[in-house]
Amino acid sequence: MKQQEFQEFYEASRDTCLRAVLAGVGDRQLAEDLVAEAFTRAWVSWHSVRRHPAPPAWIVRTALNTRVSWWRRRRREVALEDGHDVAAAAAETPGLDPTLLIALRRLPQRQREVIVFRVFLDLDTRTTAKVLGIAPGTVTAHLSRAVTTLRGHLVTVDHPEARA
Amino acid sequence: MSTHETDVTAALKDSLDGVTMHTPIDEIVTAGRARRRRRRVVCAATGVVAVTGVALGVPALSHPSTAPPGPGVSTGAGAVHIRTAAFALDSQADGTLRVTWDKEKYFQDHAGLQSALRAAGFPVLVKEGVFCKGPRDDGYLSPSGAGHGVERVVHGERQRDGRVNLIFDPAAMPAGKQLFIGYLSPAQLAAVNGNPGSVERLVPRSGPLKCDTQAPPPHVRDNGENGPVKKGG
Numbered sequence: 313m314k315q316q317e318f319q320e321f322y323e324a325s326r327d328t329c330l331r332a333v334l335a336g337v338g339d340r341q342l343a344e345d346l347v348a349e350a351f352t353r354a355w356v357s358w359h360s361v362r363r364h365p366a367p368p369a370w371i372v373r374t375a376l377n378t379r380v381s382w383w384r385r386r387r388r389e390v391a392l393e394d395g396h397d398v399a400a401a402a403a404e405t406p407g408l409d410p411t412l413l414i415a416l417r418r419l420p421q422r423q424r425e426v427i428v429f430r431v432f433l434d435l436d437t438r439t440t441a442k443v444l445g446i447a448p449g450t451v452t453a454h455l456s457r458a459v460t461t462l463r464g465h466l467v468t469v470d471h472p473e474a475r476a
Numbered sequence: 477m478s479t480h481e482t483d484v485t486a487a488l489k490d491s492l493d494g495v496t497m498h499t500p501i502d503e504i505v506t507a508g509r510a511r512r513r514r515r516r517v518v519c520a521a522t523g524v525v526a527v528t529g530v531a532l533g534v535p536a537l538s539h540p541s542t543a544p545p546g547p548g549v550s551t552g553a554g555a556v557h558i559r560t561a562a563f564a565l566d567s568q569a570d571g572t573l574r575v576t577w578d579k580e581k582y583f584q585d586h587a588g589l590q591s592a593l594r595a596a597g598f599p600v601l602v603k604e605g606v607f608c609k610g611p612r613d614d615g616y617l618s619p620s621g622a623g624h625g626v627e628r629v630v631h632g633e634r635q636r637d638g639r640v641n642l643i644f645d646p647a648a649m650p651a652g653k654q655l656f657i658g659y660l661s662p663a664q665l666a667a668v669n670g671n672p673g674s675v676e677r678l679v680p681r682s683g684p685l686k687c688d689t690q691a692p693p694p695h696v697r698d699n700g701e702n703g704p705v706k707k708g709g
Binding site for chain 1: 481484485488489491492493494495496497498499501503504505507508511512559561562
């Protein structure tokens with residue numbers, strides 16, 4: 313019963329969680345490792361996680377709090393300073409816009425976290441605020457600022473002629 | 477979300493639509509089973525009850541195999557590492573417990589702190605807005621809100637980045653005693669300009685305590701400003 317229930321949860325939410333964590337960390341492989349680690353912890357504690365009001369939020373929060381490989385991550389953080397390695401990593405995944413990941417990484421952490429939970433997990437403002445431990449009004453403000461920053465990027469990507 | 481925002485957020489979500497998880501569920505389950513076996517072995521060997529982030533109602537538990545091996549952090553059997561939105565607790569190689577707080581959330585999740593410290597073997601009673609002392613306590617408090625002997629079991633370290641580390645020493649706790657931590661309520665904090673933020677006393681582990689809602693006076697330094705967060709001094 314546990315196995316089947318967990319499997320259904322995994323199948324239903326793994327991609328959503330991965331995209332959310334990817335938006336948070338900006339590295340495709342690291343995001344996969346983090347989400348896999350979070351799902352493993354969820355399996356171990358499934359009797360509790362299944363009762364969580366938003367299990368995917370538990371997964372993403374856990375993934376973002378987790379350091380799967382301390383040394384590997386440190387190495388990456390140094391390498392990612394100029395953003396070129398992000399582009400290289402993203403290029404390995406067809407359809408992934410490397411400059412978008414760079415734009416997300418350049419957002420302040422709180423704005424990025426609001427994007428993760430509010431946009432990619434589709435949580436409402438109140439739940440996002442609760443997950444992040446901030447006021448609902450702060451969520452709204454961070455989202456607005458992040459959208460303003462990203463709008464220029466997305467418009468440029470969608471309409472390259474706008475660069476002229 | 478306004479229309480102004482939904483077009484951008486929709487485009488943002490669409491841009492990652494092609495990203496899918498490749499890890500098969502068998503790998504997740506296999507790793508989970510192995511981890512559960514290891515946890516049982518650790519519990520059986522040490523008699524320490526496993527601490528889970530979920531049981532504490534906190535977002536995450538760092539596993540010894542994945543936790544960052546910071547300096548002095550214990551990674552052996554029975555080591556406790558807990559991560560929450562408000563704080564992180566790590567048992568140290570010297571037997572002490574290091575609690576690192578996020579400054580912005582310093583006065584949140586008191587119940588979580590109490591549960592985590594108790595699970596790590598440190599006897600503690602945490603309350604908010606209520607201040608307790610033992611029946612024979614003379615009521616002494618240092619300007620930073622610490623009673624007699626508190627400095628032996630806990631001391632604070634403010635980091636340059638604004639975080640506050642608290643070092644708890646279970647071995648230094650006198651027999652039959654526990655640490656009482658009374659955090660000031662938001663109204664009480666406002667009345668003392670945020671300092672002291674809490675009261676600490678050593679109190680009996682059993683038997684009645686004398687408790688009231690009388691907050692300590694503001695901690696004002698000689699220059700008239702509120703002093704730093706420093707416990708045990």
